[in-house]
Structures are given as structure tokens and as C-alpha cells.
Amino acid sequence: MTMLTAAMSESMTDTTTAEVAATTDAALARSAAAGDAGAFESIYRRHAGRVHGVIVRLVGAQGVRAEDLTQEAFVRAWQALPKFRFESAVSTWLHRLAVTTALMELRSRRGGPRFDEDEDALDGLGMADSAGNGTALSMDLERAVATLPPRARAVLVLHDVEGWKHEEIANELGMAVGSSKAQLHRARQLLRGRLGGEA
């Protein structure tokens, strides 16, 4: 992206750049919705990092599985694009689709030990392999988040990292709003414990 002139305010620059990105996305999405795989590849190139990022945060960076889910999210996006109404930004739509894909994976594991409520049985599961990324502090935090029980982690990630509201989380996870709040409280407590109160 080209830098704008200094005469333009910082916020104006950000707004305009975001709008250009959004309109470019919309044009590409419209083309992809009509079957243009080349346009869809451009969408993939532009959004793979964002989509993969949120999936990793929700399911843990367990190598191939997170990448499988990212691939799955884009295939679903391709299939659903003709029905996309352009009422939200393409990036917002993709982000939500990525969350849904990751949560479906978590739900499918619900009967197994990883989606149980017993966090003691979950220590050590879902460790994020974040070596080489970020500071030591954020690595510790990422690892601590990754060791949370899946349901608590999902609520914490959606609320505290992604900025979702409890109503949205409850709707997506099929739980009561109060349960979402309780899970968040529990997740923060667990996190503080795992970080040794250094957060």
C-alpha cells in the first residue's frame, strides 16, 4: 500500500485505506460469487492471515488441524458467496464464518474429553506452538490461553480478544448469555492462575 501524503490526517488515511480495501473486497466477492476462482484466490490471499489467526486462537495452533479448518472455512465461503448480501464487509463476513467453522469443530469434540467442563483433565492440551512469535510475555499468554478448556477458551477469545458481545457469543455457542458471562469469569480466573498472577 502506498503511503499517503503527510497533509492527510492519520485517521483519514486509515479510513480511506480501509474503504479501498472493503470496496476491492466487494468487487472481488461479487466476481467470485459468479464463479470466478481467480477473484476468490485474491480474496484468499488478502484474508488468509486473518481467518487463520482467529481459527488458531479458537482451536489452538495444532499444525495441520488449524490449517485444515482454515481451508474448510474458505471452501464454505466459496459455496456461500452467491448468497452473500453485501450487508456487511466481506472481511467481517469471512471472520464470522471462520469463527463458526472453528466452533463447529469444537462442538464435534463435545463428547470427547476436550470439550468437557473438567479443566483439570485438560492441562497440557492444545498448547499453542508460538515459538518465534511475539514477546515472551505474549507467548506465555498465548500458551496459557491455549491450555484453557475449549468452551472457556472460546468465550474468552471471542470476548476479550475478538471483541464480541456476550449476546453474540451466546448465540454462536448455543448457550445462555449468563453462561457466557460465567464462562468468561471462569476463564479469566483460570488464566490468572496459570500466569501465576503476573498478568
Added chain:
Amino acid sequence: MNTHNDNAHDNGVHDNGTQVDETLRWQLRGLRRDLEPQADLWPGIAARIAAAPQQAATVGKSRVRRFAPWAMAASVLLAVGVVWQMMPAAQPQAPADNPMIRQQAVSMALDYERAFAHLQQADTHPEMHGAFGELDRSAAQILSAIDADPSATFLLEQLRRTYARRLQLTQRAVMT
């Protein structure tokens, strides 16, 4: 009932250590960042979408609905045309990096996108989709080019022509 307490928890006000919670929340927000997959996933996606049919777009509910988007598109076309006429003649010596061009491009693109969104609710002929795709792709490329070179005034005219053509084709597809 317990809303206050829940909100208090959300805000970290009454949890153990207000400062600790606030710091933790800021650190958590910092985890929101892009993460590129280690492998290029596109070949796998391309193979799957080649075999995966797209869901059929929702077509117009009735012929009555066809004329509302048409009217909307016509008014947008007129509005865009008027704004275009009112714009100062393309500066032959545009500044090296002209934010106005980007703003005009965005404004134009948003107007047309709104019109297309309305038209999309109406029936269109499938055989036109190829042409739509070409024009949408061109528009996206021009927008990217403007983003990369905001001094290129000719791109704005190119974008307007592309969108006008797209709208014209869409209108034709809806009307017939």
C-alpha cells in the same frame, strides 16, 4: 438481577485486583493479530472448490420487485454522473500523492456497490455472470492500482467507465 455483578466481572471492577484484570484484558486484546498459515493452502482450496458447487443465489421473488432495483440503479447512475460532471477537470499536474483520487474512487465504488447490491435481489441471466465477473475483477484491479498510485487520475476515469459498463449490463440483464 445479577446483571450488575456480571457487568462488574466483564469490566474487571470487582474481580481480584482491578489493575491486574485491566492489564490482562489489554494483553489479551494484543493477541488479535493475523497469522499466515505455514503452508500455502490455496492449491488445496482450488482443488476442492473446483468440485464444490456454489449455492444458488437467491433470485428475485417476483417480477414486481425487478423495477425497484432498476430505479435505484438508475438514480445512482444519474447521481454518479452528476457528481462526475461537477468534479473539477482532471488536474493535468496532479500532486505526487493525491488523497482526493482515492476518496473519489471509494465514493464512486460505494455508490455503485450499493446499486449492485439492490440489483442483485433481482433475476439476472446466468449467461451474463461471466461478463459481470470480468468487470468486477477489473474494478477491483483498478481500485488496487489507485491504492498503490493515488496520483493516477486516469484510473478514476477508467474505474467510472468500468462501473458504468457493469451497471449497464446489469440493468440489461434485469430488464430482459
